[in-house]
Amino acid sequence: MKEQITPCLWFDGQAQEAAKLYCSVFNDAKIVAQSPIVTEISVSGHSITLLDGGPQYQPNPSISFYYICESMDELNRIWKAFLPEGDVLMELGSYPWGEHYGWIADKFGISWQLALGKISDVGQKITPCMLFTGREYGKADEAIEHYTSVFNDAKVEGILRYGADEHPDKEGCIKHAQIELNGQKFMLMESAADHRFAFSEGISLTVHCETQAEIDHYWSLLTENGGKESMCGWLKDRFGVSWQIIPNVLGQIMSDPAKAGKAAQAFMSMRKLNIEQIVQASIA
Numbered sequence: 670m671k672e673q674i675t676p677c678l679w680f681d682g683q684a685q686e687a688a689k690l691y692c693s694v695f696n697d698a699k700i701v702a703q704s705p706i707v708t709e710i711s712v713s714g715h716s717i718t719l720l721d722g723g724p725q726y727q728p729n730p731s732i733s734f735y736y737i738c739e740s741m742d743e744l745n746r747i748w749k750a751f752l753p754e755g756d757v758l759m760e761l762g763s764y765p766w767g768e769h770y771g772w773i774a775d776k777f778g779i780s781w782q783l784a785l786g787k788i789s790d791v792g793q794k795i796t797p798c799m800l801f802t803g804r805e806y807g808k809a810d811e812a813i814e815h816y817t818s819v820f821n822d823a824k825v826e827g828i829l830r831y832g833a834d835e836h837p838d839k840e841g842c843i844k845h846a847q848i849e850l851n852g853q854k855f856m857l858m859e860s861a862a863d864h865r866f867a868f869s870e871g872i873s874l875t876v877h878c879e880t881q882a883e884i885d886h887y888w889s890l891l892t893e894n895g896g897k898e899s900m901c902g903w904l905k906d907r908f909g910v911s912w913q914i915i916p917n918v919l920g921q922i923m924s925d926p927a928k929a930g931k932a933a934q935a936f937m938s939m940r941k942l943n944i945e946q947i948v949q950a951s952i953a
Contacts, residue, residue, distance in 0.1 A: 677718040684719035713794040728871035733780035798856035820850035873911035
């Protein structure tokens with residue numbers, strides 16, 4: 670199944686360097702497309718976009734990636750590769766939820782939760798994980814309800830809540846949850862600790878759409894009740910999570926040098942993308 674929702678990682682001139690690192694460290698990883706601004710990689714069948722957007726935004730642990738290692742050799746190899754110039758958020762060790770687990774930000778600021786296990790434990794090799802903290806603390810339940818109403822084939826697969834004695838977190842808040850959207854897994858957590866980060870454009874989620882009706886659907890629902898429109902298909906939902914709502918045909922057009930410039934000129938002036946207007950501009 671082709672993924673409909675894929676992560677986009679924001680870099681400042683380091684996307685190609687990061688792609689080379691990831692492809693050298695992760696199993697079954699390769700670069701599938703590359704341009705001066707965008708590098709696309711595939712890791713165990715998962716698509717990830719690396720965008721050289723400039724210094725404006727930086728990734729942070731508000732969205733991390735839970736990565737299942739199927740052997741200790743794999744886990745140790747990745748950990749050792751990310752440790753130089755990286756930032757250890759949770760030491761590699763034994764925890765109640767896993768005998769071998771560690772949370773580390775690599776030198777580019779991308780955060781990885783590395784865990785020894787079986788892919789069947791989660792259902793996929795790499796899973797985006799949203800951490801609700803600061804002003805968004807306590808809103809994960811609302812986010813689960815919202816996201817599962819927006820996307821097709823959605824379901825809640827499990828929720829683990831904090832108990833009464835887990836200060837500073839509030840009893841009933843979400844310690845860990847897993848949901849499925851359009852056949853893809855996502856995790857959500859909440860933390861009352863004093864984290865100095867929040868959701869940002871540093872890591873966004875791209876929704877790939879076949880039709881204008883799909884674009885209209887996702888744009889309308891994800892910007893409602895406090896969401897914010899941005900430019901070029903970007904938006905923020907009510908929780909501050911950044912999304913890109915992009916038509917599949919755009920990739921085809923932008924790969925054609927005769928059409929790319931005209932198409933770019935058209936969509937750069939748009940908020941919500943209009944497929945027909947982009948197509949017509951590309952052939953004008």
